[in-house]
Amino acid sequence: MSLDPVFLSRLQWAWVIGWHILLPAFTVGLASYIAVLEGLFFFTGNNIWFRISRFWTRIFSVAFAMGVVTGIIMPFQFGTNWSRFSDAAANVISPMLAYEDLMAFFLEATFLGVLLFGRGLVPRWAHFLAACMVAAGTLMSSFWILSANSWMQTPSGFVELDGRFFPENWMAIVFNPSFPYRLAHNVTAFYLTTGFVVLGVGAYLVQCDHAREEGRRIVLMALSLLAIFVPLQFLLGDLHGLNTREYQPAKLAAMEGRWDTASPAPLTLFAIPNQKEAHNDYNVDVPYLGSLILTHSLTGAVRGLKDWPADERPPVWPVFFAFRIMVGIAFIMLGVVMLGWFLRLRGGLFETRWFLRLCQWTAPAGFFAVLAGWTVTEVGRQPWTVYGMLRTADSVSPSLRGADVMGSLLLYMVVYLILYPVGVAVMAVMVRNGPARDEMPPPIAGQQSRPPIATVTESK
Amino acid sequence: MMGGGLLDLVPIWTAIIAIGVFLYVLLDGFDLGVGMLYGLAPKDDRATIMNSIAPVWDGNETWLILGGVALLAVFPLAFAIIIPAVYFPILLMLLALVFRGVAFEFRFRQPWLSRFWSRGFCVGSGLAAFAQGAVLGSIIQGFTVQNRVFAGTSWDWLTPFSVTTGVALMLGYGLLGAGWLVIKTEGALQAWARRMGRVCLIGVVVAILAVSVWTPLADTAVARRWLAMPNIIYLAPIPLLTAVLAYAAWRSLDGWGGDSALFFAAMGLFLLSYLGIAISLWPMIVPYHYTLWQAASSAGTQAFLLVGTLVLLPIILMYTGWSYWVFRGKMRGDIGYH
Numbered sequence: 001m002s003l004d005p006v007f008l009s010r011l012q013w014a015w016v017i018g019w020h021i022l023l024p025a026f027t028v029g030l031a032s033y034i035a036v037l038e039g040l041f042f043f044t045g046n047n048i049w050f051r052i053s054r055f056w057t058r059i060f061s062v063a064f065a066m067g068v069v070t071g072i073i074m075p076f077q078f079g080t081n082w083s084r085f086s087d088a089a090a091n092v093i094s095p096m097l098a099y100e101d102l103m104a105f106f107l108e109a110t111f112l113g114v115l116l117f118g119r120g121l122v123p124r125w126a127h128f129l130a131a132c133m134v135a136a137g138t139l140m141s142s143f144w145i146l147s148a149n150s151w152m153q154t155p156s157g158f159v160e161l162d163g164r165f166f167p168e169n170w171m172a173i174v175f176n177p178s179f180p181y182r183l184a185h186n187v188t189a190f191y192l193t194t195g196f197v198v199l200g201v202g203a204y205l206v207q208c209d210h211a212r213e214e215g216r217r218i219v220l221m222a223l224s225l226l227a228i229f230v231p232l233q234f235l236l237g238d239l240h241g242l243n244t245r246e247y248q249p250a251k252l253a254a255m256e257g258r259w260d261t262a263s264p265a266p267l268t269l270f271a272i273p274n275q276k277e278a279h280n281d282y283n284v285d286v287p288y289l290g291s292l293i294l295t296h297s298l299t300g301a302v303r304g305l306k307d308w309p310a311d312e313r314p315p316v317w318p319v320f321f322a323f324r325i326m327v328g329i330a331f332i333m334l335g336v337v338m339l340g341w342f343l344r345l346r347g348g349l350f351e352t353r354w355f356l357r358l359c360q361w362t363a364p365a366g367f368f369a370v371l372a373g374w375t376v377t378e379v380g381r382q383p384w385t386v387y388g389m390l391r392t393a394d395s396v397s398p399s400l401r402g403a404d405v406m407g408s409l410l411l412y413m414v415v416y417l418i419l420y421p422v423g424v425a426v427m428a429v430m431v432r433n434g435p436a437r438d439e440m441p442p443p444i445a446g447q448q449s450r451p452p453i454a455t456v457t458e459s460k
Numbered sequence: 461m462m463g464g465g466l467l468d469l470v471p472i473w474t475a476i477i478a479i480g481v482f483l484y485v486l487l488d489g490f491d492l493g494v495g496m497l498y499g500l501a502p503k504d505d506r507a508t509i510m511n512s513i514a515p516v517w518d519g520n521e522t523w524l525i526l527g528g529v530a531l532l533a534v535f536p537l538a539f540a541i542i543i544p545a546v547y548f549p550i551l552l553m554l555l556a557l558v559f560r561g562v563a564f565e566f567r568f569r570q571p572w573l574s575r576f577w578s579r580g581f582c583v584g585s586g587l588a589a590f591a592q593g594a595v596l597g598s599i600i601q602g603f604t605v606q607n608r609v610f611a612g613t614s615w616d617w618l619t620p621f622s623v624t625t626g627v628a629l630m631l632g633y634g635l636l637g638a639g640w641l642v643i644k645t646e647g648a649l650q651a652w653a654r655r656m657g658r659v660c661l662i663g664v665v666v667a668i669l670a671v672s673v674w675t676p677l678a679d680t681a682v683a684r685r686w687l688a689m690p691n692i693i694y695l696a697p698i699p700l701l702t703a704v705l706a707y708a709a710w711r712s713l714d715g716w717g718g719d720s721a722l723f724f725a726a727m728g729l730f731l732l733s734y735l736g737i738a739i740s741l742w743p744m745i746v747p748y749h750y751t752l753w754q755a756a757s758s759a760g761t762q763a764f765l766l767v768g769t770l771v772l773l774p775i776i777l778m779y780t781g782w783s784y785w786v787f788r789g790k791m792r793g794d795i796g797y798h
Binding site: 087167 | 514515516518519521524525532533536537539540541542543544545547548551554558559564565566573611614757758760761764768769772773776779780783786
C-alpha cells in the first residue's frame with residue numbers, strides 16, 4: 001500500500017481545521033452576546049442579566065479554551081505539512097497571520113482572564129470593558145484570518161518571482177476581491193450558529209422550573225437577532241455567489257453541477273455528478289432559474305466545467321452536495337425563525353411545546369452549515385492552494401513520507417475524538433444545571449479588595 | 461531577497477523576535493513548569509497550584525503563536541526548513557498543549573474524569589517542555605538542506621544531544637515554575653516548592669555545563685567563537701554571571717532575598733543561556749546554511765508588519781502587565797476549588 005503524503009496532508013488539514021472552525025463559529029458570536037449581556041447588567045443593574053451572563057461565560061470559557069488549543073495547531077500546519085506553500089506565499093499572507101495574533105489573540109486571552117476570574121477584583125466598568133475587548137478580539141481575528149484565506153482564493157496585489165509571491169500593494173492584498181463578501185458571509189454565519197445554540201438552550205431552560213425567566217429572555221433575544229441575521233445571510237450569500245462567479249467561475253460551476261456553458265442556464269436542484277465522464281448521471285433541473293439566481297437575468301450565461309482542462313477542475317461531488325446542505329439548512333433556519341415570530345405575535349410562544357422542542361433540535365444547525373460552507377469554498381478552490389497560481393500538490397513539505405503523515409493524522413484523530421466528546425459533555429452539564437440562583441456580590445469600588453482565590457472560586 | 465530599501469529592518473526584527481521568543485520561554489516556561497510540579501505536589505495543594513496560573517496561561521501561550529507566525533513572516537525560509545525538520549517534536553508539543561490547556565476547564569467539571577485530566581495537565585506540560593527543548597537542540601545541531609528545502613528525514617531530529625536539551629528545558633521550566641510557586645504560596649506549600657526548586661536547580665546547572673562543553677566540542681566554529689582571543693575576554697562575563705546567578709538561586713532556596721529571588725535568578729539563568737546560544741549561532745538562523753539576512757522576507761513584508769507591531773507590542777505589554785497586577789498576591793490554600 002502506498003501512502004500519498006499530499007492526500008494525507010490534505011486530510012490532516014481538513015481534520016484539524018474542520019474541528020477547529022466549529023469553536024470560533026460558536027465563540028465569535030457568543031463573545032459579542034456576552035458583551036451585550038454584561039452591558040445590560042452594567043447599565044441596568046438587573047441581576048437577571050448577571051445570572052444569564054455568568055451562565056454563558058462559563059460555557060464560553062470551555063469552548064474558548066478548546067478553540068485556543070486547537071487553534072495553536074493551525075499555524076504550525078503551514079510549516080510541518082505545507083512548507084513549500086509557506087516559502088512561496090509567506091511574503092504576502094504571513095503579516096495577516098501575525099496581525100491576527102497581535103491584534104486579536106493577545107487581547108482575547110488577556111481580557112478573558114479578567115472576564116472569568118476578575119469579577120471581584122476589578123470595578124464593574126472594567127469587567128464590562130474586558131467583555132467588550134474579548135468580543136472585539138474575536139472579530140478582529142475573523143478579519144485577519146479571512147483576509148489571508150480570501151487572498152488564497154482570489155490573490156491580488158502581488159508579483160510572482162521564481163515561483164514565489166511578493167507584495168506590491170498591501171491594500172489590494174488585504175482587501176482582495178472576495179474578502180469583503182467572505183468576511184460578511186462568515187461572521188454572519190458565526191452569529192447565526194451562536195444564535196441557534198442560544199435559542200435552543202433558551203428553549204430548553206424555558207421548560208425547566210428553575211430557569212424559566214432566564215430562558216424566556218434568552219429565547220426572545222435570540223429570536224430578535226435571528227430575525228435580522230437570517231434574511232441578511234440570504235442576501236450576503238447571494239452577493240458572495242456573484243463574486244465567486246466573477247473570480248472563481250470553476251468553483252461556481254462545481255457548486256451548480258454545471259459541465260457545459262449555457263445561457264439561459266437551468267438551476268440543478270439535484271444531480272449525481274460524474275467527474276470522470278464530465279456529466280451528471282441524473283438531473284433535476286428548473287429551466288431559467290440558474291441564470292436568474294446567478295446572473296440576476298433570465299438569459300445570463302453560466303460557465304461550465306468543460307471550459308477548464310480536467311486537471312484544473314475541483315472535485316465536483318463534495319462541492320455540489322455541501323452547497324446543497326448549506327442552502328438547505330438556511331431554509332430550515334428561516335422556517336424556524338418565521339414560525340417563532342408567528343407564535344410570538346399570535347401569543348403562546350412559550351407554551352408551544354413542539355416549537356420549543358424544534359428549537360432544541362435545530363440548535364446545532366449552524367455548525368453543519370458552517371462545515372458545509374467551508375467545504376464548498378475550500379474544496380472548490382482545488383486543485384490550488386493559491387488559486388490559479390500554486391497547486392496543492394506543489395505546496396506540501398517535500399521531506400514528508402506517507403507514513404509520517406499517517407502517524408500524525410492518526411494521533412490528531414485520537415486526540416480530537418477524546419477532546420470533543422468530553423468538551424460537549426462538559427458544556428451539556430452546564431446547560432442542564434442552568435444559571436445559578438445567587439446574586440451578584442457587592443460592587444468593587446477600588447482594586448482587589450479580596451485575595452484572588454476567593455473570587456476564582458466564586459466565578460467557577 | 462528583494463533588494464533592501466533604505467533601511468535594513470532585519471536587526472530590528474531579529475531583536476523583536478528574540479525578545480518575543482524569550483518572553484514566551486519565561487512566561488509559558490513558568491506555567492509549564494508549574495504544570496509539571498503539579499503532578500508531584502501533595503494532593504491537597506494541587507488546586508491552589510493550578511489556580512495560580514489559571515488566569516494567565518492562555519495569554520502566555522499566545523507568545524508561542526507570535527514566535528511561530530513572526531518567524532513565518534520575517535524569516536520564511538527558516539520557517540519552511542526548520543518546522544518540517546522537527547515534524548514530530550512539533551506534533552508532540554501541539555498535542556501535549558491540547559491536553560494541558562483544556563485540563564483547566566475539564567478537571568473541575570468532570571469529577572469522574574478528573575484523574576485523567578490531572579494527569580493530562582502534568583504529562584502534557586512535561587512533554588511540551590521536552591518537545592520545545594528537543595526543537596532547540598535540533599536547531600543547534602543543524603539540518604540537511606538542498607535547494608531551499610529540508611532534505612533529511614522526519615526522524616533526523618532524534619539524537620542524544622536533542623534528548624539532552626529536551627530534558628534540560630524540562631528542568632529549566634521546573635525551576636521557573638518553582639520560583640513562581642514560591643512567590644504565589646506560603647507555608648508548607650512554599651517550603652515544598654523550594655525543595656523542588658533545589659532539585660531542578662541542580663539539574664539545570666548540570667545541563668548548562670553539559671551543553672556548554674558539548675557544543676564547542678561538536679563544532680569547532682563555536683569553540684573558536686568562545687575561546688579564541690580576544691573573544692574569550694569579551695564573552696567571559698556570560699559564564700561568570702551564570703555562576704553568580706546559580707549561586708544566588710541556591711542561596712534564595714534558603715530564604716535569602718525574599719520570595720521573588722528564586723524566580724528572578726531563574727529568569728537570569730534563562731537569559732544568559734539564551735544569549736549563549738545566540739552568540740554560538742550568530743548570524744545563522746538555519747545553522748550552517750542560511751544567515752538571518754539570507755532567510756529574510758522582502759523588505760516590503762517586513763515594513764508592513766513592523767508599522768503595526770511597533771504600535772501593538774507596547775499596548776500588549778501594557779495590558780498584560782495590568783492583568784498580572786490584577787491577579788497579584790498570594791494564593792490561599794485554605795479556600796480551595798470545589
